[in-house]
Amino acid sequence: MNNFRKWWRRGSGLIWLSGATLALSLLMIFGLVGYIAVKGLGFFWPAPLVQAMTPEGPILGMITGQEHAQGEDSAKVQFRVGNRDLFGQDFRWIPKADLREPATPADAVLVERREYGAFIGRVKSLEQDGKPLAEGPAALVALGSMLPASLALQKRIHEIDREEVGGLNSEIEAAGREQRAAAAKGAVPEPLARRVQQLQERYAAAEARLNGMRTQAAAVTVTLAAVDGQTKSLPLGAIVRVVPANALGLFGKAKVYAARLWEFLWDDPRESNTEGGIFPAIFGTVMMVLLMSVLVVPLGVMASLFMREYATQGWLLRVLRVAVNNLAGVPSIVFGVFGLGFFVYGVGGSIDHLLFADRLPSPTFGTGGILWASLTLALLTVPVVIVATEEALAAVPRAQREASLALGATKWQTIRNVVLPGAAPGILTGLILAMARGAGEVAPLMLTGVVKLAPSMPLDGSFPYLHLDRKFMHLGFHIYDVGFQSPNSEAAKPMVFMTALLLLLVVVILNLFALRLRSRLRARTGGGSF
Amino acid sequence: MAPGVSMTELDSVPTVPEPAGIPGPAREAPLSAPPALPPRQLDIPLTEPSVLSAEPILHVEGVNLWYGEKQALFDINLEVAKHTVMALIGPSGCGKSTLLRCINRMNDLIGSVRIEGKIKVGDEDIFAPGVDVIELRKRMGMVFQKSNPFPKSIYENVAYGLRIQGIRERAVLDEAVERSLIASGLWEEVKDRLNESGLGLSGGQQQRLCIARALAIKPEVLLMDEPCSALDPLATSRIEELIFELKREFTIVIVTHNMQQAARVSDFTAFFWMGKLIEVGLTEKLFTNPRVRMTEDYISGRFG
Numbered sequence: 001m002n003n004f005r006k007w008w009r010r011g012s013g014l015i016w017l018s019g020a021t022l023a024l025s026l027l028m029i030f031g032l033v034g035y036i037a038v039k040g041l042g043f044f045w046p047a048p049l050v051q052a053m054t055p056e057g058p059i060l061g062m063i064t065g066q067e068h069a070q071g072e073d074s075a076k077v078q079f080r081v082g083n084r085d086l087f088g089q090d091f092r093w094i095p096k097a098d099l100r101e102p103a104t105p106a107d108a109v110l111v112e113r114r115e116y117g118a119f120i121g122r123v124k125s126l127e128q129d130g131k132p133l134a135e136g137p138a139a140l141v142a143l144g145s146m147l148p149a150s151l152a153l154q155k156r157i158h159e160i161d162r163e164e165v166g167g168l169n170s171e172i173e174a175a176g177r178e179q180r181a182a183a184a185k186g187a188v189p190e191p192l193a194r195r196v197q198q199l200q201e202r203y204a205a206a207e208a209r210l211n212g213m214r215t216q217a218a219a220v221t222v223t224l225a226a227v228d229g230q231t232k233s234l235p236l237g238a239i240v241r242v243v244p245a246n247a248l249g250l251f252g253k254a255k256v257y258a259a260r261l262w263e264f265l266w267d268d269p270r271e272s273n274t275e276g277g278i279f280p281a282i283f284g285t286v287m288m289v290l291l292m293s294v295l296v297v298p299l300g301v302m303a304s305l306f307m308r309e310y311a312t313q314g315w316l317l318r319v320l321r322v323a324v325n326n327l328a329g330v331p332s333i334v335f336g337v338f339g340l341g342f343f344v345y346g347v348g349g350s351i352d353h354l355l356f357a358d359r360l361p362s363p364t365f366g367t368g369g370i371l372w373a374s375l376t377l378a379l380l381t382v383p384v385v386i387v388a389t390e391e392a393l394a395a396v397p398r399a400q401r402e403a404s405l406a407l408g409a410t411k412w413q414t415i416r417n418v419v420l421p422g423a424a425p426g427i428l429t430g431l432i433l434a435m436a437r438g439a440g441e442v443a444p445l446m447l448t449g450v451v452k453l454a455p456s457m458p459l460d461g462s463f464p465y466l467h468l469d470r471k472f473m474h475l476g477f478h479i480y481d482v483g484f485q486s487p488n489s490e491a492a493k494p495m496v497f498m499t500a501l502l503l504l505l506v507v508v509i510l511n512l513f514a515l516r517l518r519s520r521l522r523a524r525t526g527g528g529s530f
Numbered sequence: 531m532a533p534g535v536s537m538t539e540l541d542s543v544p545t546v547p548e549p550a551g552i553p554g555p556a557r558e559a560p561l562s563a564p565p566a567l568p569p570r571q572l573d574i575p576l577t578e579p580s581v582l583s584a585e586p587i588l589h590v591e592g593v594n595l596w597y598g599e600k601q602a603l604f605d606i607n608l609e610v611a612k613h614t615v616m617a618l619i620g621p622s623g624c625g626k627s628t629l630l631r632c633i634n635r636m637n638d639l640i641g642s643v644r645i646e647g648k649i650k651v652g653d654e655d656i657f658a659p660g661v662d663v664i665e666l667r668k669r670m671g672m673v674f675q676k677s678n679p680f681p682k683s684i685y686e687n688v689a690y691g692l693r694i695q696g697i698r699e700r701a702v703l704d705e706a707v708e709r710s711l712i713a714s715g716l717w718e719e720v721k722d723r724l725n726e727s728g729l730g731l732s733g734g735q736q737q738r739l740c741i742a743r744a745l746a747i748k749p750e751v752l753l754m755d756e757p758c759s760a761l762d763p764l765a766t767s768r769i770e771e772l773i774f775e776l777k778r779e780f781t782i783v784i785v786t787h788n789m790q791q792a793a794r795v796s797d798f799t800a801f802f803w804m805g806k807l808i809e810v811g812l813t814e815k816l817f818t819n820p821r822v823r824m825t826e827d828y829i830s831g832r833f834g
């Protein structure tokens with residue numbers, strides 16, 4: 001008893017308790033991240049294709065889940081059988097007892113297609129313009145050798161479609177507006193009419209070139225056979241990747257894994273976001289967070305400068321501080337509604353009437369866009385920056401302010417040369433917190449500019465390069481969309497994990513940049529407790 | 531500022547010393563022929579009328595100061611002669627630092643302070659309405675108790691006062707930095723690492739850096755608020771030697787707790803107790819033959 005009392009008086013109990021709490025928090029965080037990582041990263045590894053006999057016929061696919069026997073229900077195995085266009089469903093549950101003669105045939109392949117998800121079966125033959133090129137195993141080999149050229153062609157088509165045709169499209173649109181405006185005033189001037197015609201000719205030429213390439217891409221067709229004997233003919237251009245999962249060695253599998261990961265990081269999404277990559281969402285997220293940071297720092301720093309350095313400390317200011325702190329507790333969807341009402345319809349609508357009246361009724365800034373989303377998030381995160389900045393300003397030693405004032409500096413000079421540099425690390429701490437909060441928000445974005453699939457990025461090669469009015473994609477919204485709004489959410493589940501992991505990674509990387517900047521500032525200003 | 535006296539006129543008042551780059555011979559303030567004394571209401575008369583020397587630069591006339599309701603200074607009358615060192619001594623809380631901070635109006639930063647009386651630099655009353663505090667502080671350099679270099683490079687620390695005046699010419703800044711660092715005795719130690727952080731220096735070096743920073747803007751008076759209280763004896767003796775050098779060019783008012791230091795570095799000493807100026811006079815006389823019993827008790831260590 002006495003010993004226990006001594007132990008308690010030394011504070012050992014509390015030390016153990018705080019240590020255990022920390023350990024628990026870490027366990028939960030690492031558990032969550034680890035779970036997401038395992039679920040997500042495992043998705044790209046080529047799983048073996050298992051063929052087995054069932055009473056309803058043969059089945060071929062990847063085993064994606066198992067259910068143990070529960071009461072009357074016997075144990076079941078979940079197969080991903082693919083071939084949504086033939087079978088109608090991607091997944092099938094088969095009672096374990098019904099499975100006979102399981103095997104992993106070497107000629108089974110998983111074909112990733114641009115439409116209808118994966119095809120699981122065998123390559124039957126390869127034809128060019130209706131004439132057979134190769135059959136059976138030889139067809140698989142030939143397909144492997146022809147695929148890179150086909151993919152390059154597809155990429156080229158995509159580029160022309162997006163950049164050349166897209167650019168021409170917007171030029172024609174602009175010229176059309178001019179033409180209409182001129183027509184409303186009277187006659188259309190000759191050069192304008194000629195320009196419109198030229199543009200339309202160029203557009204037609206580009207379209208013709210594209211069509212030629214598309215025909216070329218469709219020249220070679222692949223005939224695939226499903227395990228139940230149904231066949232499917234596909235143009236070569238519709239195939240993204242052929243994975244003979246059972247025939248691959250470790251190195252081959254690693255190559256497929258790397259290629260899939262690369263595609264995931266750098267490509268556009270396919271099949272209503274459930275396949276392909278999520279690059280636009282990564283880009284949109286990073287850009288939105290950066291834009292938000294650029295907006296929130298001046299806003300927060302100036303507000304707290306006034307509150308801490310200039311305003312008379314009194315009850316009004318105390319009320320203001322409470323209000324600012326409570327602002328952080330307002331549900332983010334409320335900020336979204338405010339952003340929609342004030343920024344999008346109010347400010348954006350006015351901008352449209354003043355500057356883009358010729359495009360009305362189709363809105364330019366009067367609809368959701370990356371600028372409004374960033375501004376809304378800046379508003380949402382500004383309390384964090386204000387609180388951190390106020391703390392940092394208060395922590396700048398009085399001695400340094402006095403030194404500056406004693407040298408004949410004005411208050412503003414002191415703030416600019418001594419106080420703000422001294423507070424910069426603390427301000428960055430606020431920014432780090434704000435970025436983490438802002439990057440994870442989804443609800444306000446849904447109202448102010450995020451879309452499921454953005455046709456173009458907010459930053460691209462066409463003038464004026466930075467398109468603040470454009471809608472964008474976002475990793476957080478992508479998770480919601482793919483996980484809960486897609487028609488085939490079971491197949492997209494790993495994508496959800498992967499996207500969540502990537503969102504975490506983006507936040508970590510952005511924060512690392514800010515941390516680096518902070519430690520540099522700290523080294524320059526020689527320490528400080530923030 | 532007195533009516534009809536503009537800043538430019540004040541700048542040309544002959545009593546304002548031009549801190550020359552070349553140190554002249556040490557000048558002792560003439561101690562004879564005091565001008566008429568202002569009327570005094572102190573219980574204990576001051577001992578040394580010679581404090582009111584022929585060439586006074588700072589006149590403290592009847593200063594009363596309150597922090598809120600509490601009075602911290604009672605009718606202080608004091609004059610500081612040009613190119614001399616005036617030490618302010620007394621127990622903690624006796625108002626010596628408060629008086630020092632009145633001279634460059636640093637007390638303005640505290641909201642609840644109320645001051646009566648006059649402090650004149652030359653002929654100009656620094657509390658007169660319309661006085662440019664910024665200009666005043668440029669003329670009253672200050673060194674603080676705890677060294678407080680900016681978290682900037684050594685060079686930028688010294689150049690700070692000039693930069694905020696809008697001076698950008700590299701040559702002017704270079705010259706001022708070198709001159710000030712030489713004057714503060716730091717040049718030889720730091721000339722090869724001017725771009726390193728001022729916070730990387732030792733405590734004594736940091737304090738000399740702060741002195742250099744104050745010297746760079748060529749003040750008329752240097753106010754030192756216990757500049758050695760946080761330093762070891764070696765660094766202290768370096769600063770004391772420095773003070774001896776600096777009085778050739780500047781007038782120095784130094785607050786110190788260290789009796790020996792006051793005796794060593796100052797020409798005049800003023801003893802404060804409970805916000806009142808008890809005795810002021812030639813250091814030599816004050817320490818060897820004080821007029822007031824309380825002074826004697828204090829300097830001999832019987833109280834305080």
